[in-house]
Amino acid sequence: MRDRTSNGRSRIARALTAAGVAATVAAAQLVAPTAATAAVSRAELALRWAPIHYQDVDATGTHSLGGQSDYIAKVDFDGDLNGRNNWDRTGQAGTSLAAHAYYSVVETSTHWYLTYLFFHPRDWTDHPFFETEHENDGEGVLLAVERDGSTYGVLRGAVTVAHSDFYSYTPAGSTWTSGRETVDGTLQLQSSPHDSFTHPVTAQEAQGHGLKAYPQYTINGDGIVYYPSTVAETPSSGNDRDVRYALIDIFAAGGLWAQRANTSLFAGLGTFAGDTSGDCGAGTWSCSTNSANAPWGWDDGNDLPARGELASDPAKLSVEYFTVPAGLSRSYTHNPYSGAAAALKEAARTAPPVVD
Incomplete structure (x- = not known):
């Protein structure tokens, strides 16, 4: 699938400050954490490695809601778990666009696999030609x-989700190299002003x-x-x-995960679940239904791992995407997805592709 860009915008690119660039470069080298003194919780692990996340914003066009359509949010930002009213309620009074992201942790004896989902209530466009809109949008990243x-381990690789394509990265100093898929670039690390760690840096396009x-x-x-x-802040x-x-x-x-059979939230x-209510598709090419995915629905149809295995079988995906000199275990010591693994794989095999 083509990698969409934000066409139809007329905006002037503004450079990052020199100080910000310097901080990014200085933090880009991989640094191993200090030796462990106590077991770290999965929540602490997820917080330590969670990305610093750059979100491009487009404020043009009515569907942008002045930029709010590019804010990350909770799935239930509007107070309910109905996926079919999220387009309509984005930016409405009484709803919250306070910033949240979702995570899961899967473990083997050799690695932790951290999956992060960034959710937007709208996937939108501001021009009428050849692009569709849809209700709900879920894209993210896997970190190995x-x-x-050491307390938090050493970051070795990442795979990101951009629509129906996956992209792989390694941080500077990683021992992992290209596997069946060629590594697409270097994963930068940057210091956070809110804690003492360097974090991987990800970014999302507008629209x-x-x-x-x-x-x-x-x-x-x-x-x-x-x-x-x-803390969850609203921009x-x-x-x-x-x-x-x-x-x-x-x-x-x-x-x-507990809501995965909730037909109001998942189609x-x-x-x-997403429909064509409100002005979705108005003035554009079209509005598609049921067109966004949770991590156990992510898929790159051109690659070997099956739909959802980025989250549910990340060790398998890692050995496909990377060459891992020291090897890795394929036996999970903690994988809540695995209880439904057979159903996931069978459903992925028979389900029609969902294009985001």
Whole structure:
């Protein structure tokens, strides 16, 4: 599938400050954490490695809602778990676009696999030709962290989701190299002003929200820089360069995984429900239905791993995408997805592709 860009915009690109660039470059080298003194919780692990996230924002056109359509949010930002009213309720009074992202942690004896989902209520466009819109948008990244005996391990590789394509990256100093798929670039690390760690840096385009490692996508004009935290902040505008986002465990009681059979939220296995209500598609090419995915629905149809295996079988995906000199275990010591693995694989085999 083509990699969408934000056409139809006339905005002036503004460079990052010299100080910001210097901080990014200085933090780009991979640094192993100090030796472990106590076991780290999965929530702490997810927070430590959660990306610093650059979100490009387009404020043009009525469907942008002045930029709010590019804000990341909770799936239930409007107070309910009905996926078919999210387009309509984006930006309405009584709803919240406070910044959140979802995560899951899967473990083997050799690695931690951290999956992050960034959700937008709208996938939108501001021009009438050849592009579709749809309700709900879910894209994200898988991080592979080697368990080397230190508190948080060492980051070795990443695979991002940009619509129906996956892109792979390694940080500077990683021992992982290209496998069946060629590594697409270097995963930068950057210091956060809100904690003492360097974090991987990801970025999403405006409108369609494809996700890659920064700066393969970056901010062009207006944009938001999201920082991982335990606090969820709402951007002050579409050009806010310091917004904290909170993490939500996909496997939490009543969370996304627990809701996977909720037909108000999901139209099928790992596919968010979305309809054509409101002005979705008005003035554009069309509005498609049921066109966004949760992590267990992500798929790159041109690659060997099956639909959803980026999240549910990340060790398999890692050995396909990368060459891992020290090897890795394929036996999971913690994988809540695995209880439904057979159903996931069978449904993925028979389900029609969902194109984001």
